């Protein structure tokens with residue numbers, strides 16, 4: 001191996017090592033950030049404040065019918081936009097790409113292609129408790 | 133057509149590259165002035181509203197920052213167009229050209245990350261969309277989403293704010309320096325951009341967007357991503373959010389490599405751009421409540 005060839009092979013070896021170090025750094029950073037993901041949020045809503053029909057809160061819809069309560073996510077299953085309820089049309093709509101859902105969370109149309117996620121809840125001393 | 137002359141005979145208009153650099157510097161200076169006013173990353177909208185409502189200077193600086201970002205992107209766009217029409221890419225080594233493609237992508241992200249820090253409904257929804265597009269790439273995408281937007285899980289814009297003011301700004305500055313070997317713009321271009329931005333900031337205050345928590349019936353993203361938003365409403369996420377942008381970057385990257393076939397690539401770029409423009413116009417003018425087409 002002459003001097004030039006030696007320099008070239010050393011340079012390509014260094015490139016491979018640098019690529020490996022960068023890849024490892026990116027992987028470890030990804031793993032590292034996962035440790036800081038928050039735990040599930042706990043919500044508590046006074047039962048007496050829940051009206052018949054759809055109740056809109058920041059993160060959820062609460063659908064109260066004659067004999068049941070259903071808690072639905074306000075996050076669109078397509079790409080996560082915050083859904084809006086249209087009382088005139090009695091429909092839940094996504095303002096970002098137009099997915100539509102019935103008030104009980106059933107998918108009607110649009111790119112979401114899925115029903116809204118529903119959450120389990122507990123009622124403890126006039127508080128509706130939900131983990132989202 | 134003689135594109136060289138098209139870009140040389142422009143009375144009073146400085147070079148687009150110089151306008152881009154000037155806007156970037158104005159955005160940097162106004163961004164630094166905004167730092168003390170940004171009191172709480174967990175209530176970004178309140179912080180930005182407080183800056184804007186603090187008096188003339190606050191509203192002026194915020195609008196300057198916002199318009200400087202817009203002008204930066206517009207100038208970068210025309211600068212790139214100029215490069216393409218003049219076929220300047222043919223004189224580049226492919227590695228040097230890759231740096232420029234990188235600069236182009238980072239330029240978009242430095243402005244977009246700023247939009248994500250406002251905390252309006254549009255900005256929060258854009259964060260969710262970006263996160264979910266990245267999630268479509270499996271665990272690598274998830275890591276990237278966490279890296280960029282982790283604090284949004286707690287309702288804070290801290291992570292993206294740091295990337296906006298730190299990571300993307302530093303990257304943009306480095307890549308601009310690699311491209312130009314200087315960071316001082318042409319004085320005429322600087323005053324041109326400064327006066328244009330200042331006049332706009334005084335005459336039309338930059339909009340903050342919809343207050344978070346509102347029952348927004350239609351949400352439109354920043355003007356440069358409206359086409360993407362429209363595409364996402366009818367195309368699979370992996371195509372609109374990943375394959376198409378990847379395809380465009382690939383075409384750009386290949387331009388100097390395919391010496392003989394570069395005109396085909398240019399035509400493909402022109403086609404993609406026309407399509408994107410049409411989608412942008414539909415999203416901007418024809419989408420109404422619930423993202424339904426209006427006037428039909």
Ligand code: FES
Nearest residue numbers: 076078079094097
């Ligand atoms: S995020 Fe709701 S339809 Fe796309």
